[in-house]
Amino acid sequence: MRLRAALAAGGAVGLVVALGACSKNTGEGDQAVDTGTARTGAIATDPKDSRGPAPEVRGATKGGTVYILRENKISHLDPQRTYSFAGLMGSQLFARTLTAFKDDGKGNVTLVGDLAETPGTNVNSDCKTWEFKIKDGVKFEDGRPITSKEVAYGIARSFDPDLTGGPTYLQEWLADSPQYDAKWDFKANKTSLPPGLSTPDAKTLRLAFAKPRCDLPFAVSLPASAPLPADKDTGVNLDNLPFSSGPYKITKNTPSVEMVLERNTNWDPATDPIRHQYPDRFVWSFGADNSTQTNRVLADNGNDAHAVATGGVPSELIAKVANDAALKDRTVLAATPNAYRLSINTQRVTDLPVRQAINYAIDRESITKNLGGQYGAVPITTLMPPTTLGFKKYDAYPAGATGDANKAKEVLAGKKPALVLGTSDDTSSQESATQIKNALEKAGFTVTIKPIPGDSYLDEVKKKSNPWDIWVDSWAADWPSGASILPVLFDGRNIKAEGNSNTSYINDDDVNKEFDRVLAMDPSKQADEWGKLDERIMKELAPAVPLYVEVYYLAHGSKVGGVFIGSIFGWPSFVNAYATS
């Protein structure tokens, strides 16, 4: 009796489980999605480009609330400490910077002045002295005008070793040393400015470097150049309640739960070339994972109709979302500049043919399929992602979509190398590792997968002395120039004991010289050179296997519009977002 009752209940559970549709998947609905659009872009030369207001978005309406769903809190809100994608894109709503990218979401980007009237003046045309003129009419949330003093103070406080997490370009360039905080102590000199930084008048900001820094206009597009009045500096506590210079101000922040941004009435659209102020409020809501977020916005229930699921559609829901034509205008699909590669530790795998054989053997199709196919990742064969300015497509080791085990065996010429594959221990990384192992073993390699605790994975592979042969690494450039990719990842002269970005640990004199040559060129002329150098590095050194670029596929509620994937960081941008009723 007991048995029968239990079985009946079990059957009911089974029915509930089987409540999905039972139809045949023929795979025919698959159409190619163009996610590989190359970027066109430049630095604005006409000061008109830097003036506001930003052109109106078609169909946008004022008022209402836009909800932004995200699993974890934004790691840092303090602009000087912001470096995560969510932080960089989220801070656009409350932090203005010296320069900014005008981005149409379709791949056309222009670097324009944001707080500055132009994207910087190269005073002596040697990239060593740069000047910015602050616009008239730009104000903080309390109505105070923003002058060059507050911008300079913002840069100065990023020297404070307590304020961890942010980029270090400006500090290192100004101090001309990676030990910038030893060269200039912020806490002891709060009323003065770091070496090289000066404010000749309230409108002018001047940066002088010892070496040419041609990338400076790009570097000050990061929120580290956001202004802050010294009396509003609350040290590490600024991280939970930054002081706004943008169209919105943070009125309430409950870490890991909710953050509310409301209109900043002191923001003047006439000064801002990129931002709008459509909704009354933005509410960031933290806690729901990608799957929950997507399910919520698809259910379109209550506030969720006004919500954006920033986590993106997880691979398990892609089939549901992509096959539903009615959802087409509630999704955004774009390739990001976040490029994944299989780093080869050239200190261990010293044999070039072995590295080339790894390149031939890799099965990119299986790896991307597991991530949701074209809705999750697009295979690449180049070190620079297609979104880089001057990108040139090539395939140094043509092996088809699924790899060429025979060609790899041929290159190996009878060798059967044993490799240790380090991987983060989270599920999706382990699944990718399984794919890589299977593909390499088909070509005669022996692969041992070594799981590393996820929280220390990146630190471990960035140690020069790490014991692994291959591992998956990724790089998202801070600006779409080869200068922020190739020298960072492959210049061997920067190799340190730990914290390396050059995780192939490659050090080739000829290539290093080439880096110096290109970096000293005018930024507008560098683009083609980076494309050539990319191919040369892969052909001559094969320090890594380019795998794929991440694709952002997100869904939002039916009453949100204007959300697009920012071309620079490949994360949703909210500067055009609006709510409808």
Next chain:
Amino acid sequence: MSDPSLQTTLAVQPAVDSRPETTGEAFVGRSPGRLAWMRLRRDRTAVVSAGMLGLLVVLALGSPLIARIYGAGPGQQFGSLLDSTGMPLGYLGGVSARHWFGLEPGLGRDIFIRMIFGVRTSLFIAIGAAVVTAVIGVTAGIVAGYLGGVADAVIGWVTDVALAMPFLIVALAVIPTFSLRFYGPRDAIPSWFAVCVLIGTFAMFGWTGTARLVRGQVVSLREREFVDAARASGAGIGHVLFRQLLPNIWAPILISFSLAVPAYVTGEAALSFLGVGLPETVPSFGRMIYRSIDYIQTDPAYVFFPGITIFALVLAFNLLGDALRDALDPKSSR
């Protein structure tokens, strides 16, 4: 918390859900063990669940052989049977004559064969953990109950400490680092090691229930005449503890053991859910359930097959445990 049963079932009290008595037979003297066995054999539920478990155990033990006959290994990928977004082609998540339960979306491995291997892993972990737990718990319980005094107080205190440590959080923080301690950074970690770590973790937290149960039983027995008699005739402590007391309390131990096994099957699934179970390459029930649940809307078949099997496994253990309790409970023979 993941598995509410982990703590409670272990502390479960013997129940009195007695079966109809054996009447109308000639009075024959039988040992309590034989009586229990007879009762168990007559219990239809027990027989069916035991059959179910037997089937699963046979499948698990024979998994390498089955893989050979079936023609697919647990790690083998069938990527060509997936569409471009990684979903299995065909009906019901790729169910076909070659792939009885379909394919995993994404990686394209065969669900049936991974499940068979998964049952093996899960059963091994659960039974291993239950055995270790029982050994530690019984020893601690007997010592505490029989010696009393300081020993009892110390063991009771250690039990309190073990109960106070939040199992999942500690497991989450500690498990991933074990392999770093025991293996070099380039050594392959055998799956048996990961399995042992899980067993050890479960044992560290799971023994308290059995210890409390056994202690209670021993306290009620230690002043009984037969124990006094043994002591008076000069038996050593070891003899009294393990030859005199233990045989009298094996019924509750067996019950708590049989209820602990399903709790650990669930526990392994809970750890997998939090990402600290076994490595991805080792087929495990827990990981399978947790991975599949995400696909409930897009590939219900993937959820259904492992889901119904783990449900049947745990249910069968629970039913058998209940039946065992009925059969063994001395009160039911009153």
Next chain:
Amino acid sequence: MFRYLLRRILLGVTVLSAVSVLSFLMFFALPRDPVTGMCPKNCNAERLERVRTELGLTDPKPEQYANYMKGIFVGRNLGSAQGGRCDAPCLGYSYVNSEAVSDTFARVVPVTLSIVLPAAVLWLALGVGLGLVSALRRGSVVDRMSIGFTLTFASLQLYFVGAVLLLLFVYKLRILPNPHYVSIVRNPLEWGRGLVLAWVTLALLFSAIYARLSRAQMLETLSEDFVRTARAKGLSRPRVVGRHALRAAVSPIVTIAGLDVGAALGGTVITETTFGIQGLGRTAVEAVRQGDLPTIMATVLIAALFVVVANVVVDVLYAVIDPRVRLG
């Protein structure tokens, strides 16, 4: 009574200090670097080393422990990098959350309490209710259905049931809002609507155990001599069940409920993860994933505190409910 309570509390304090030492040893012995994630792209070893010194991570372990304990009882100064002065109970500063750990807990503990306590009431009511009905109507259809129900849910996973309920009531039928937490003081109705799914899921799984247990207990008690005596004295059946049997049957249930509630408060990890509610459990999981040591330590301590408190409460309740237990 007072002396008994005092002894129980003292014992609890020793348990807590043991837990604190254990977790301290365990977590600081782990091969994790607490300064990870502090500079995501361009790290340099010298600066990291200085941070380590500033955080006191290079001090001897006993000294670190003493400082930690001092922080809890009298507060301590953590230095400008960690928000300066940290008042008692100071549980350290989390780099990951950029706030004092005690602030995090002031926020998440009410969430977990709001999930567990109502759920516990629900699962006890449902479980004990089902168990009693089963026991009194033994062998009836109700009994069989109740057993089927409890065995089914005892054999299911929490996240499985949670996911199915979520899909059904929130995404498909849309009769419930997405699970979330609103303070009960701010909006009691919204508080209930936001958490009801978590309560129900927990109640379904936990009540299964209580139903089985209370059925067995009740049957056992009903067959005891004092019940027969009461019946023989001519007391009515409801009176016997209500006044005598129930009381005796409930005490072991209280013990187990206490342990369960204590353990649940220490981390409804799976529930909170399944429903995406930011309570103690999810905070702990995130802390572990991000290597946030001060938060992990604090979670373990608070979870242990809940268990110890629950134990003391159970002991007291036990004495109140069951006249056979004498305190002394």
